[in-house]
Amino acid sequence: MAELCRKNAHPPVGCVIMASGLARRFGSNKLLADFGGRPLLCRALKVTATPALAARVVVTRSAGVKALCPAQAVPCLLHSLPGRNDTVRLGLEALLEHCPNLAGCIFLPGDQPLLQRETLESLIAAFAQTQKETELQSGSACTRDFANIDHWSDRVLFNPWWRSHIAHGISFGKAGGRYFRRMESNSC
Helix, strand or coil: CCCCCCCCCCCCEEEEEEECCCCCCCCCCHHHCEECCEECHHHHHHHCCCCCCCEEEEEECCHHHHHHCHHHCCCEEECCCCCHHHHHHHHHHHHHHHCCCCCEEEEEECCCCCCCHHHHHHHHHHHHHHHHHHHHHCCCCCCCCCCCCCCCCCCCEECHHHHHHHHCCCCCHHHCHHHHHHHHHHHC
């Protein structure tokens, strides 16, 4: 995974492309299924090929998924661990090894074919603006919804406050990001 971290992304935001699903409902690996003439995962790889990201990594249990990554110049971690939290932790560890000063991390499911690069870049820009405002106003490492949303929704972009909790492998089971959302609301 050499040359994983781009130094020009501001703020430095990384992306873990989560591709470790077991395809129990789909019947086969849906990330390899044809979608518009290419494997579905290629859509996520194309969307994340943006200078707005400092780094990206695919985390998977599938040798077929891993085989797609070199042609797209995306580092890939192949693992056999059982949990979704393992995918999150492994991806974050890989990003932080090469980009220790990440300001945020996006956890992107690999099966999002309608996501557009412009949407991803707008999300990162909104995050950057909120990070600046938060630093100016309070110096706090804890931020609320960075797109001025009045309600909580599933998070995909986490600031450094979450890093130690995720990196230390806290098992959050089926609660996913909601576990951290509850923790944050109690600490801010």
